[in-house]
Amino acid sequence: MIDPVNYEVELKVKGDTPSEDKLLSLLLIEDKYYPPTERCQGVHCHTYSSKLSTVEVTVGHLSRTVEATIVFQVVEGSWPIQYHGRFVAHMASLDDLEMELVDSRGGTVTTSSDGAIELSRCVVPVEVDGELKLWVDAWHDDDRGIVVGKDQVTFAPGRAGRSVDTCDVGFCKMRVTVAWSLLVNW
Structure with a gap:
């Protein structure tokens, strides 16, 4: 925690195949550790610009953490192909920082056979x-103007095991499973 941490950020425009991907930006960032203080709870945003892009990197300090592995599974109804969706994880301890799990933007939400x-x-x-708060927003058109469903579920962390809840966005219900595991012994 005393030595700087290096981050490598690669920003690409995805093509139909990996060989058609276009590299927009490649950054190597050295960031020093900043312990949380009363004034700053350990979240730092850095912006890096190049000729083709601007990348914002947010770094936050977490103490005594567990790892949450998240699965959303449609158990009632289905996710219509014309609906877009955004799935987000949120932790209040990081100044309301959101971590995007997936955002289909103009595309569709992909589900497996199960x-x-x-x-x-x-x-x-x-x-x-x-x-841990998990949000789901669904909309019908590309500009998110017509919201068709949204819901959120909240979990208290565990040291091990699984937590399960249901997320109901109206047109379908999803079982949300979070598997907990320790990152380090404490």
């Missing part, structure tokens, strides 16, 4: 004495 939503990110850290 109804599991394919997330871009499915693992997030959570402070032991905090809470």
Whole structure:
């Protein structure tokens, strides 16, 4: 925690195949550790610009954390192909920082044959004495103007095991499963 941490950020425009991807920005960032203080709870935003892009990197300090592995699975109804969606994890201890699990933007929400939503990110850290909130927003058109459903579920972290709840966005219900595991012994 004393030495600087290096982050490598690669920003691409995805093509139809990996060989068609276009690299917009490649950054190597060295960031020093800043312990939380009363004035700043350990969240620092850095903006880096190049000729083609601007990348914002947010770094936050978490103490005594567990790892949350998240699965959304449609168990009633279905996710219509014309509906877009955004799935977000939120921890109040990080100054209301959101971690995007998936945002279909102009595309569709992808589900597997068993109804599991394919997330871009499915693992997030959570402070032991905090809470994990998971939000789902669904809309009908590309500009998010017509909201068709939304819901949120909240979990108290565990040191191990699983927590399960249901998220109801109106047109479908999803079982939300969070598997907890320790990052380090404390």
